[in-house]
Amino acid sequence: MVLVLLVITSLQASLLPLKIEGKLFSNFSWGEEVLPGKQKGSIASMSDVKLHIQDDQVVVVDNGILQLTFTVPEGALIGIQYNGIDNLLELHNPELNGGLNGTSFEVVTENEEQVELSFKRTWDTSLQGEHAPLYIDKRFIMLRGSSGFYSYAIYEHLEDMPSFVLYETRIAFMLKIDKFRYMAIADNRQRHMPLPDDRLPGRGEELAYPEAVRLVDPIEPEFRGEVDDKYQYSCENKDNQVHGWICFDPPVGFWQISPTNEFRTGGPVKQDLTSHVNPTTLAMFVSAHYGGVELSLQFKSGEPWKKVFGPVFIYLNSVSDGGKALSLWDDAKEQMKVETQGWPYSFPNSEDFPNSDQRGTVTGRLLVQDRFRQYGLWERYADLYPDGDLVYTVGVSDYQRDWFFAHVSRKTGDDTYEATTWQINFHLKNVYESGAYKLRLALASATHSVLEVRINDPQANRPQFSSGLIGTDNAIARHGIHGLYYLFNVDIPYDQLVEGDNTIFLTQTSSTSPFHGIMYDYIRLEGPPSPNS
Template sequence: METKKTVNLITRGSYVVLDNGLVKLTISKPQGFLVAIKYGGLGNLLDLKSSESSRGYWDLNWSLPGGHDRYQLLQGSEYSVIRMSNDYLEVAFRSTYDPSIPGIRLPLSVDLRYIIRSGVSGFYCYAIYERPPGCRAFGLAQTRMVFKLRREKFHYMAISDEKQRIMPMPEDLVPDRSKQLIVPESVLLVNPINPDLKGEVDDKYQYSMDNKDGGVHGWISSSPIVGLWIIFPSQEFRSGGPTKQNLTVHTGPACLAMLHGTHYIGPDMLAHFEEGETWRKVFGPFFVYLNSTPDVSKANNLWIDAKRQRLFEESAWPYDFVSSPYYLAAKERGSASGRLFVQDRFVSNSLVPAQYAYVGLSAARIEGSWQTESKGYQFWVQTDSDGSFTINNVVPGSYGLHGWVPGFVGDYLNKELVIISPGSQTHLGNLIYAPARDGPTVWEIGFPDRTAIGFYVPDVNPMYVNKLFLNSPEKYRQYGLWDRYTDLHPESDQIFTIGISDPKKDWFFAHVDRRGTNKYLPSTWKINFNLNSVTGGIYKLRLAIASATRSDLEVYVNSIDNEHLVFQVMNLGTDNTVCRHGIHGLYRLFTIDISSSLVIKGDNSIFLTQARGGDALCEILYDYVRLEAPLVSARLEE
């Protein structure tokens, strides 16, 4: 049996070296930049052509109130050894904010930590962000850790079983090898180093993942065959809950640990801190796993092994070895359990178990606001087939209990706050979610799952293909799909007839402008439906929106004029979902009153107008549309 090697710490001038016999890290001091990772026969996995401060580093984007976005490379001014033994080493690189010093500086103290352990093929990274008393107001837009890998070695990336490929080279992004497209991050590869990639589009947003679907992503090098993987053992410290979309990898080769950001939501996701507001959060630890094989034919086994390692890290969470008192061990945390039911008498006379619903604890206090909650921790699970759930390892505090149920519109919020204390087991009992509902369904379009995935996603224009997403369930990841709407409807807009049209074929996944001769034109979608009879009262139109960007939405009934305008919202959304190849952003539910005086017995129409023209990338992604009859009609039936 091989004996684990002792962990060593070596100081070399302005560097420290952390070595456990498997992995050797070289870190600048006191800044905390990760300068080198030695593993598996590679003297350094990090990019030798990048400066030492831009190989393995933490950064963030922030702003003062009313000010412009500022980019900040994080670095320490004090280095210390937190704890060291034969089998464990944790080091810190800290910068402390002093409010008494004049000038514009990031109003945040930052403590960057690295951990290595004996016998462990990898290392742990985390950071403690803290606002001491007296800090000025500011907004935090994004923070992450970045690893730039050896560009001549790392060509193959993997972020899921389906999403793996040989990536372009960074040199392919220069003007003589690529063509800039309408979206700044997108380029068409016209003369790539690898000719197999010619004619493809490269865009980092094509490799975004929901927090709930991620957990491990990385790269595999050639000669030697080495894998570097970022593993999130928990999602609790990442902002925005399970549906928050984050970048993973991109041409560089870059591997990202995204912890907080505004992508697919916009400014609503900013963490705003008031003057003097104190705050502390531990981001991480996440695990950087390293593996290798001498057999090139078994390179894919590194991905399989990384997935296995992810399961191990998840099972070990919360870690029992982290030294910071601000990172809480299992015995310092609590749990909450219960069973969620749905009450909708137009679906069932009995309570319906909320199968495979998402249930979570968040500091957010308003229905659905967990999507933009960005200061605290969030703890989410899926219910089982009978609606039961247990949320373990919750940091003590006062939380809103949130949720949503596939198949039902809206957001659930428990009426009472959930208090978690150390070692507590909070039993919430049976909980009931009554989703928005006023009357029986007249008709519906789609399936409420908070995405536009059930609607028609067109084939990509062959000029802008990414081969990874051909014949893929994520065909919406392709570039330029907004223009495919005009290709399908060159002269007039989409018409959908209830009972005849098929949402999967006849409802375009994104309500965008239609391309005209010289500019993009507002578009109006028409929904035709027949009423056998009209009941006096108020009909309800539920519009569940999966995403919106710079949209002016107007809804008319039977005629497009002011008398028949029943709903209007201006400048809706900042998600940028379509141009970033997504299928959902910030979820919204609108309920629109339609007087029975506006409809007739027989043929009727509802018009959804994207009233903002001249914008190729404005969009609304509908999740689900439902018309409900006045409640009195249900009473008559009874």
């Protein structure tokens, strides 16, 4: 018998560091792979793929459509030449902080149809504390007639390597600041973007965390008063298939296409970053974003492991008519379809990348509602409930109007907060003594929170249930609609309930930060069968 059913859908709104064992390592820029999608119609599109090595310091790959330049043996991608632009990349951005540099270089494949490059980094005990204990092989592929390139990497942790935690790994591209100003991550999420300088002190005001900056004196007045925050542009893995930037002069698109989710951690509804101001485009593989350390890769000493991340495809496109530059997004979506239909790729030259005949197949469809919210909504709780806390009455209240999206602390002053206790009122016509009642608490997100449950006595010294300290997904601050999922099943003895009006008291006791809180998925109270059933 179901007595209370409350379903809540929470409302959502370069190279960046890689943390390993408490150390800070530079993340790396890879490249990308070429697909079954070919550039149409030009003689250049039929050019052979050519490889040039210059003084054992630089390697250049060219297929007549684009040209890539890498350092040797590091494998840093320092040049992308395309459609009359000498270099699409920004090499003088202060945010650049290196990458995962190789120590050896190998041409894996070289023929008129394909060039594949390998930049490897080994590890030994002399590097402990400086580099992650991993063998890393980062690869770049260019195909004949392809308007783009592919990249993937092979990570290996050997049995004799020490333990460590891989919190994050990704490919990051920083594009020309003066060229790429228009960002697109979905049909309804694309716009002209602020400049990186708008975030600097004097032009920008840092808010509750460093990523969120209010633009108080932007170079372009149209952005004044906006909040820029890279987490506003996050999306779930299942929707994170293509995103990137458009340059209007000349009209050129730069797109990161992920043909599958199989190499990402967290599954299809894991949320992560896409593109953001700088201009930066990311291909995320592992991160603690919206999940916490539970989604990090944690290896013990003596634990062997190997994984292929990618390939992803970096797609470049252009039009001759500048007035049609926005159509590059539609073309990129079509290219994404070609990439996904061509997965798994047949051309990566590595025994660690399984061919299609070595793989199984799983099909199905998952539908998830995804809504977004604006910066700072967590502080609205104190405005809506300045003195008392939320009270929800089953059969009377409307969860769309009377339920706040997150169970957060109440702001009481500058950097001071207090715990909050929510009430759920419900009526029982009968209380059955034939068994225990079951309260099921499904949480969509939790960040440094302690949830306590009391029944009909808010002052009870000992709660009926306490979750203990749970959660590090930080979904509230990062505009997420969910993080890691929790399900708690709480037994409620029948003698804790009364015939007539009852109240469940939910207290979130952690109150040292505005981001400590819980987002509920559903709350359900089940009773034993009636004696007559």
